[in-house]
Amino acid sequence: VSDGVLQSTDRFIIQVLNVNKAPVAQSGYPIEISEGDSAYLYGSLSYDYDGDSLSYSWKVPAGFWIADSTQADSRFSAPQVQHDTTFSLILTVFDGQLYSSPDTCRVTVKNVNKVPVAAIVSTANIFYGVSMNEGDTLWIDGSPSHDPDGDSLTYSWYVPKAFGFYHSDSTKTMIVAPEVQKTTSFDASLTVNDGTVNSPENWFIIQVVN
Numbered sequence: 001v002s003d004g005v006l007q008s009t010d011r012f013i014i015q016v017l018n019v020n021k022a023p024v025a026q027s028g029y030p031i032e033i034s035e036g037d038s039a040y041l042y043g044s045l046s047y048d049y050d051g052d053s054l055s056y057s058w059k060v061p062a063g064f065w066i067a068d069s070t071q072a073d074s075r076f077s078a079p080q081v082q083h084d085t086t087f088s089l090i091l092t093v094f095d096g097q098l099y100s101s102p103d104t105c106r107v108t109v110k111n112v113n114k115v116p117v118a119a120i121v122s123t124a125n126i127f128y129g130v131s132m133n134e135g136d137t138l139w140i141d142g143s144p145s146h147d148p149d150g151d152s153l154t155y156s157w158y159v160p161k162a163f164g165f166y167h168s169d170s171t172k173t174m175i176v177a178p179e180v181q182k183t184t185s186f187d188a189s190l191t192v193n194d195g196t197v198n199s200p201e202n203w204f205i206i207q208v209v210n
Contacts (some may be wrong), residue, residue, distance in 0.1 A: 027105035118202035119144035129205030
């Protein structure tokens, strides 16, 4: 201060206190992956304004597997899906005092079409065939056929021309055994389609007894 003639000076200290700032979680770019496959989550670009060390916490939806949810970067596996599905995998980081806001990595899991299975009703584990007398009528039931993705199926039966043959594109088919000179075995099959791909042919034997 000054009175116009003399001047006086006094010194004082200004103490600036550090205020801890919340860290920032960075969960990485969106990921596209096929069902059942593995990929990596990258959270190592997360940062803290004060330079504090970070701990990591990944939260993944049910059905996902993650190698270590406490690592910045961690491998994960995608679940099976009925159709292409986008999931949210969430990363939160902690600087020892404050948690970050959650950051979301969008993971789109692509459905991979699986081959359907043609199967026939049987009292045994595997349907090998049937035996019938000439002139007899028999229904064969393909309702155990299924598609792993849950897709609707269409049916295609193959039976030799000698037989009477009805409902060749239905779940069940009806056959009428032909006249034979001696007991004869014929090859027949069922194939199903899920709208995209055929199943392997399920071959079986029809034995016609003379």
